[in-house]
Amino acid sequence: MYKFKGREYPCCTSLTMGIIGGKWKTVILFHLLSGKLRYNELRKEMPTVTERTLSLQLKTLEEDGIIKREVFTSKPPLKVEYSLTDFGKTLIPLVKSIADWGNLVVKDYS
DSSP states (O other): OEEETTEEESSHHHHHHHHHOSSSHHHHHHHHTTSOEEHHHHHHHOTTSOHHHHHHHHHHHHHTTSEEEEEEOSSSSOEEEEEEOHHHHTTHHHHHHHHHHHHHHHHHHO
């Protein structure tokens, strides 16, 4: 049994998928590979995601320590930036492999 953040997983693969699984989490991580992005910049990169879903997925990734949410309140308007944490950066090879596989499928199997 594997434990992470108070949750139990039967194997290491289910733990990984519990953290980055779902339709949007890996997509968010892929877009954050290039650096910090504001909420609206992420929305533009993923035009089919709903605002509610994006907000929930960002919150979950933040709670798991994968991304960092930085709020700047020095002058209006409020500015929020998202970036990968050091822990989140450990996922870079995995996310790149997933993206490379997707490119392979489009190129060779479509």
